[in-house]
Amino acid sequence: MAITEVGIYAHLTPGDVEALGRELDAIRRDIEDQRGTRDATYIRRTITFQRALDAASRLTIALSRGKTGWLLGTAGLAVAKSIENMELGHNIGHGQWDWMNDPEIHSATWEWDMAGLSAQWRYSHNFRHHVYTNVLGMDDDIGFGVMRMTRDQPWRPRLLLQPLQNLFLAATFEWGIALHDLYSERDRAATPAGKAAQTKLFATKIGRQVGKDYLLFPLMSGRRWRRTLAANATANIARNLWAYLVIFCGHFPDGAEKFTPAALEEESKAEWYLRQMLGTANFDAGPTLAFLSGNLCYQIEHHLFPDLPSNRYAQIARRVRALCEKYDLPYTSGPLLRQYLLTLRTIHKLALPDTFLTATSDDAPETASERKFHNDPPRAAADIDGPTGRRGLVSALRAAGESPRLHLKAGRSPVASQQISRVGARRLSPRRRMKKDA
Template identity: 30%
Template sequence: MTRSIIYRSIEPGLSAAVTELYEEAKAKVGDEDLAHIRNVAAYSQAIKERSRELLRDGGTPDSVRRGAVQYALHMLLEFSELGHNILHGSYDHLDDEQFHSDRWQWDINADPNEWKVMHHQNHHPFTNIVDKDHDLGYMVARVQPGQDWLAHHVAQLAWVPGVLLSHMYYFGFYTAFSAARTEGRPILHPATAKAMSTVIAEHAWRDYIREPLLAGPRFLHTLVGNHVGTTLGTGFTLLLVALEHHTPNVEVFHDPGPDETPDQYYERQIRATTNFDRSARLDSWLQSMLADVDYPTPPDFEVFYGGLDTHLEHHLFPDLPPNRQRELQQDVRELCARYDLPYNTFPFADLIPFALRQLAILAFPVGEREGRNPLRLLRAPFDTVKRLAYGARFKLNPESPYLEAPRFFDAKAKVLSSKVHADGQARSFKIARPRGWDDITWDAGAFVSVRVEVGDETLVRQYSLLNDSAGAEHFEICVKRVQDGRVSNHLNRAVRSGHRITLVGPPTSVGPFVLKELPKRPVFVAGGVGITPVLSMIRKIAREAPDTDAVLLYFNRDARSIIFDRELRDLAARTNLRVLNFCDEQPPARRKDILQERISADLLQRFVPDIAERDVYVCAPGAVIDLARTFCSELGLPETRFHTESFVPPALERPSEGADDSYRVKFRRSEIELDVDGCTTLLEAARSVGIDVPSGCERGLCRACVTGKFRGVTQLDESGAQLARITVCNSLPRSDIELDL
């Protein structure tokens, strides 16, 4: 199955178009919608009452069958037009407390509060993202070839239909487990099953004890009818829900990361969701089963699928009532056509044959590439064995061999080779491009962010690339050991050829220290490991314009600290580059090419007398950068021709007037709250209560610390447009805040 690369470039404005449709429809929601949902709720209860009468009193030859089907339709209606939409808050702003999302109680075997956590906080934000969306395979089944294969999938063709055909309260347990996992709570814990146990007890008492006993001689009829009705209703509902994100016309994705734009978010929702074409034959039969329900104003039969057969609209407008979603179908079709996006539909009649075939094929560790021809696995036996080995240990395969779309966020990359430099003070790594990154380009001076697990901490650091993308089949970085450097020392000590590291995203080629065009007469000033981006620039000059009048002033502590010493001398020998090495300590007598000096205006004047007429590129420790800037300015260099890069974060501006303000910060998943002032970053607040947040540059650039914000305002929220995902490292509260931590 072919998958598009996430994301292709679509015309900007998709999110604005969706918002415009939403706001127009939302403005219409009022008494008419409230009257509609009241009528549907009353109809649902009328169906349930008639089901009870048939099972308890009989009176017709097919009373048990008809009663069980009506019970199933009651459950379907409770979930579709009613609960699914009410719990999304579709009627919260209207004047009827019964239909408020915090107060609605549905006749479904799942706790509504746990369902909201599972559905609102996990499924909708992460729709069809492998390893994140719990609804993708419902955490247990493999129904898309892009999902990782795990050992229990080998028998899924047997047990998945078996579960659907034998009511075991699985829907409620799935909801409870997903909610716990979403909130970071232990899944196998008594507290996780507490709410669901109450739901089970109430349902079992009502359906399997009280109502059958009240039925007297029809005890068995009522007991069987209730059980069959619950099983049919739950199974039918789950089939419809499963259809919407698991059919062959929808797509699955890797995690797009914190940089997913609103346009890309809506594109993913559209590509990951399908509506379904109803079966006229099935609908006709089901309607015949409702013929004896005594209700004066039954709504159109479409309400039994509310929000399910318009699921694409639902994922664009989740809190619109289902009748408004149906009104927008033609508008959404036109919107998809305008942006060259699919408007997915799938025949309901084809669902079960497709599902059975998919469960059978995906019981084997085939991915999207082998989906149509599983025998392709035999052509790559080593890869197949690795898939089996990871799946047998219930571990995700770091090579992501199943999903054809490339991973651009937290991509695993293989270390091809490593080399020690400067008497063991540094180590360089050649890193393979992750699968699908063949077209990624970057300029000399670019950097890449690396995510590393060190002990119990997740840390992100930025490393300049030693090469640009011209002809490069790999990335190359150099990491120097530093005192107390957790990441740098870990990489030097633990990472070797064949290991894998995590790249947070593609290289970053923006900023003042990126060489997009070759300068005529550059001066490079490097200190220590600051030679890495400078070397990529020098390599580019040597490849494209070796006669360029270029100068390198390289400062180190001693002669042993010089990194890439031999390559720099070779570059100087075959180009017009002058390399000047300076050390704090006296160099060995044999190294006549090294001077014991520190950076100064006099040094710059002596070795580069025309520096005021050149472009200066500086990458060094902060103190050296500051000195170089001052000396260059004194020598007449314009500020616009002084280029620098440093991964040392600038000081965050903390306004003094915020020191006396107090705001309540709530970390929802950790269930921790504390008061902070307006000068404390949210990252500092999290760390103060022991919450581990991945962090990197701590200036909002690498976005390693991006966190969902449920409510509240920070200084980053400008012009009233509040951000739903923020970098907590540089966010200061301006109101009470609730975070997804």
């Protein structure tokens, strides 16, 4: 069972959760007050750089005669497509630059260089994914409808092929996302005519995208059309692999938790913040890697503030880390390779039926709930306070390492212990009762 009581799982009192929310609100206000010329200059320079790199790479492919020129041009084109996809298309589509009131750099007008339609992506991603992050049955991005990424998703025989599906999805990621967004938009359409209209818009975008990369540019190359066609296909696959890697490492490593729909009952803004912090993961990156990932190495910060400028995420991350330490919460991050290997382990492990898995759906590296803390006896305050005097999830998980049976088993503070005992007695307590009892 995924997490139902977010505050209880985090070992924070309702007062702590609301205090955390106020401090995150303060970060938002500070960044909004600081936005200005520096940020506008950043995004305009990024657009100029991306377009120049795209043009230079295509010229290199078309004019060079040897393999070295083709490789350099193709690599440059893949980088240009990655920047356009993540630092531009993704972040502009989130409305991060709408405050500039520039009709070109606006979420309502920007159309990205991807198979999917930006308007369809905005509903699927900005609403269904970001509002309901990692909520089972509501966030379609948990496995994108084809992968099993938590034990709370039922196993089916077809999932035995999940490792191969994963490879196919990685290579064709833009097409998988495009279809995912189309189905989400069609589900929202109220009438058959509305569904047909969305399909027509999707087909039109596909025609433009395929025509540009696989007809127009190869034809412009004349007798060397095969060279250009191969370069475009290779650059698209490389961009797909990179986008897949960044997205999966931000959502599926160990520590990126999942939630039941009951977690949304009377969810406050502060509880929404906490759910975002618990449901996402970062990977370590310097300035260059951060730029190439669209600053989505800061996935925690992005989910907290999806509409704040991406060039501010490194600045925001320092303050979010400090808050995690203050409230004794985990700040899930690690080297990119490590985060992906953890994700890959989950993909391969969950391809198997549950009878082959040893941990439970309440206490596994990729799936957890507040139930795993239910049977632990309370500890003395001196044993359970975190480094700042506040007993939170980090202390609970650290105590888990003392158990030879479950590496995530832990004690709790008296307040959390009382709350969790009520969860065990009633199985899943409604949030309004938790607030009343607090």
